Amino acid sequence: MRVAFIGLGVMGYPMAGHVQKSGTSVCVYNRTTKKAEEWCKEFGGEMADTPSLAAKDCDVVLVCVGNDDDVRQVVTGAEGALKGMKDNAILVDHTTASASLARELQSESASQGKRFLDAPVSGGQAGAENGALTVMIGGNEETYNAAKPIIDTYSKFNKLLGPAGNGQLAKAANQICIAGVVEGLAEALHFAMKAGLNGEDLIETISKGAAGSWQMENRYQTMLSDEYEFGFAVDWMRKDLGIALKEARRNGVEMPLVEMVDEFYSEVQKSGGGRWDTSSLLTRYTRE
Numbered sequence: 059m060r061v062a063f064i065g066l067g068v069m070g071y072p073m074a075g076h077v078q079k080s081g082t083s084v085c086v087y088n089r090t091t092k093k094a095e096e097w098c099k100e101f102g103g104e105m106a107d108t109p110s111l112a113a114k115d116c117d118v119v120l121v122c123v124g125n126d127d128d129v130r131q132v133v134t135g136a137e138g139a140l141k142g143m144k145d146n147a148i149l150v151d152h153t154t155a156s157a158s159l160a161r162e163l164q165s166e167s168a169s170q171g172k173r174f175l176d177a178p179v180s181g182g183q184a185g186a187e188n189g190a191l192t193v194m195i196g197g198n199e200e201t202y203n204a205a206k207p208i209i210d211t212y213s214k215f216n217k218l219l220g221p222a223g224n225g226q227l228a229k230a231a232n233q234i235c236i237a238g239v240v241e242g243l244a245e246a247l248h249f250a251m252k253a254g255l256n257g258e259d260l261i262e263t264i265s266k267g268a269a270g271s272w273q274m275e276n277r278y279q280t281m282l283s284d285e286y287e288f289g290f291a292v293d294w295m296r297k298d299l300g301i302a303l304k305e306a307r308r309n310g311v312e313m314p315l316v317e318m319v320d321e322f323y324s325e326v327q328k329s330g331g332g333r334w335d336t337s338s339l340l341t342r343y344t345r346e
């Protein structure tokens with residue numbers, strides 16, 4: 059089994075590392091060559107100068123870049139991965155992108171005799187580093203079963219949720235849930251601070267009941283300390299909520315809460331917080 063990994067960002071770098079550490083040889087490509095060199099030094103795999111060269115002779119090609127356009131560049135561009143892939147090889151896109159892109163890539167891959175899965179992830183940088191991501195997958199069952207041993211190396215749970223695009227639709231639902239939970243947490247902490255409650259005591263108590271959440275457990279301390287350098291960036295969240303809102307409009311679904319939180323995140327961006335983590339919604343209430 060040979061694997062290529064394209065996109066060694068916060069997520070891709072450790073994910074590719076888990077595949078290499080599992081004993082499968084990995085060839086990486088990264089737009090900024092220095093990161094690929096660092097990766098090879100740390101994990102001992104190979105690197106290539108283009109996505110197409112990285113994908114050559116590989117059975118599975120994993121991609122984790124930024125958005126729809128970035129995926130197009132590294133997959134179907136002049137030196138894109140599809141060009142280099144052998145017949146029947148599997149392209150797995152871990153980027154959070156649109157369901158329509160996933161369907162487009164499924165059909166492009168099939169017309170070139172290759173297989174495709176859309177497979178966005180959840181679990182953040184820590185999940186990627188610990189090999190404990192959740193992976194939401196769209197595609198056909200045979201392709202999923204063939205790629206699963208590789209995906210297992212960096213995930214604690216992965217599941218096929220239906221045809222191409224369904225992985226991305228599940229990720230959109232995931233982000234819709236997070237948007238509401240984080241805004242609720244920001245409002246509760248602001249309310250408590252204004253009322254003179256002790257934040258630590260409050261969370262110690264209410265996190266044990268029905269109000270508890272991953273965001274509460276993992277972010278309340280940094281929120282109380284007004285620190286926002288701990289995870290998924292506001293810029294990425296706006297991309298994801300944009301994907302969700304576009305799909306909702308197409309499908310006639312109302313999402314008033316997501317519309318509102320998306321607007322709040324745009325205010326955080328305007329105040330310079332595009333790279334802050336998503337819990338920075340609290341700054342709208344606490345900073346001048």
Ligand code: NAP
Pocket residue numbers: 065066067068069070088089090093122123124125127128129131132152153154155179180181182183289290291294
């Ligand atoms: P990141 O750290 O910004 O890394 C992005 C990677 O994509 C880099 O390797 C970058 O190359 C490459 N890239 C971007 N545009 C490219 C292009 N046009 N051509 C070639 N390479 C390109 O991002 P990340 O945090 O790893 O996130 C990657 C994806 O996972 C995003 O879709 C994000 O929404 C999703 N995600 C992220 C998290 C998280 O907590 N970070 C969690 C779940 C899902 P360079 O090194 O040259 O810039």
